Amino acid sequence: MWTLPKGILIHSRSIKVNAAFLCNYEVMQILQQLKDSTQKKHKREGSLATVTYETVHYLQNTDCKNQSAQLIQKFLESMKKFKLTKTEKLMMVNTPPRTELEIQLIVQESEERLSEDEVKEIIQIANECLPAADTS
Amino acid sequence: MFVLAEMKDVIRVTPEHFHQSLTESITTLLNRKLANKVVVLNVGLCIALFDITHIGHSYIFPGDGSSHTEVKFRYIVFRPVLEEILIGKIRSCGREGVHVTLGFFDDVLIPVNALQHPSRFDETEQAWVWEYPKEDGEKHDLFMDAESLPTGPPGSDCPVQSVAPYKIVGGINEPGLGLLTWWEAPEADDDGDENEEQENQE
Incomplete structure (x- = not known):
């Protein structure tokens, strides 16, 4: 009797959990493309459709709606001199700091690492490059 | 908050x-x-396929007409890092704390x-x-109300709700965390709630 070799099929094995970080803007772009392309083919998969719809819906209400790849790049270029970590910069792109308080939350030990003028500069750059979504 | 996870299957x-x-x-x-599934081994909530990096040889086993192919791919996964700031909406409040939805x-x-x-x-x-x-010794109450989120028709809630496979525990006990309106300049109006990711567990 033929039997199937079992056990080799199921388990997804992760090789690298954090291979790369994606900012909210990138995820929104990818998902929107995916949404458009699958709608054309008329074969949307249930759970994929649900999760993409919900995630896009969530992201549309965040500041990443008004962002663009160029502006994010510009923001990251100008952040280079502040010696921030990768996750700190990622958080700033996802939730752009508008107040000094927010910088304190995002940047660990910000009082020691950043001077008051630098904090103000970061807020200014964030307002320039990562404009707030209109709350209407 | 979103990462690419390399996986093989x-x-x-x-x-x-x-x-x-x-x-x-x-x-x-x-x-x-x-x-929309949670992968164990500290991965997180899977959103969508990002790309396929490698497709191996396909095999056919006796008794099965299907082909079996080893693939390596990258998947978009929701996995907050420690101390990350997330903005969500309050789903409900209870004795055990505040439930937030993203x-x-x-x-x-x-x-x-x-x-x-x-509190x-x-x-x-x-x-x-x-x-x-307040400065004069009085207390000013700041409410954390649940937003009226759309709910399904009555009875549609699954009563045999199993244990959530992936939970995030947040904290709002630092200045700047909590409802966005608490920390905004006057007149600005926004809803939602900010919370700090502290630890997550499966």
Whole structure:
């Protein structure tokens, strides 16, 4: 009797959990493309459709709606001199700091690492490059 | 908050998918298998396939007409890092704390000991209240109301709700955390709630 070799099929094995970080803007772009392309083919998969719809819906209400790849790049270029970590910069792109308080939350030990003028500069750059979504 | 996770898997492509290209069927099958699911081993909530990095040889086993292909791929996964700031909406308040939803992810809990101090639970309002001390010694109550989120028709809630596979525990006990309106300049109006990711567990 033929039997199937079992056990080799199921388990997804992760090789690298954090291979790369994606900012909210990138995820929104990818998902929107995916949404458009699958709608054309008329074969949307249930759970994929649900999760993409919900995630896009969530992201549309965040500041990443008004962002663009160029502006994010510009923001990251100008952040280079502040010696921030990768996750700190990622958080700033996802939730752009508008107040000094927010910088304190995002940047660990910000009082020691950043001077008051630098904090103000970061807020200014964030307002320039990562404009707030209109709350209407 | 979103990361790319590199994974590998053996995908079984059944004969009815043979008219498609192998890449196409693998994409469909991987999304069917993983989208909106939580992968254990500290991965997180899977959103969608990002790309396929490697497709190995396909094998056919005796007694099965399907082809089995080893693939390496990258998947978009929701996995907050420690101390990350997330913005969500309050789903409900209860004795155990404040439940927050991110829209696509519901299992965020801010436990009582991670709320702003001092806070109390208002039984009549069913909401947590931050008793913000004013300069003159008085207290000013700041309410954390649940937003009226659309709910399904009555009875549609699944009563045998199993244990959530992936939970995020948040905290709002630092200046700047909590409802966005608490920290905004006057006149600005926004809803929602900010919470700090502290630890996550499966």
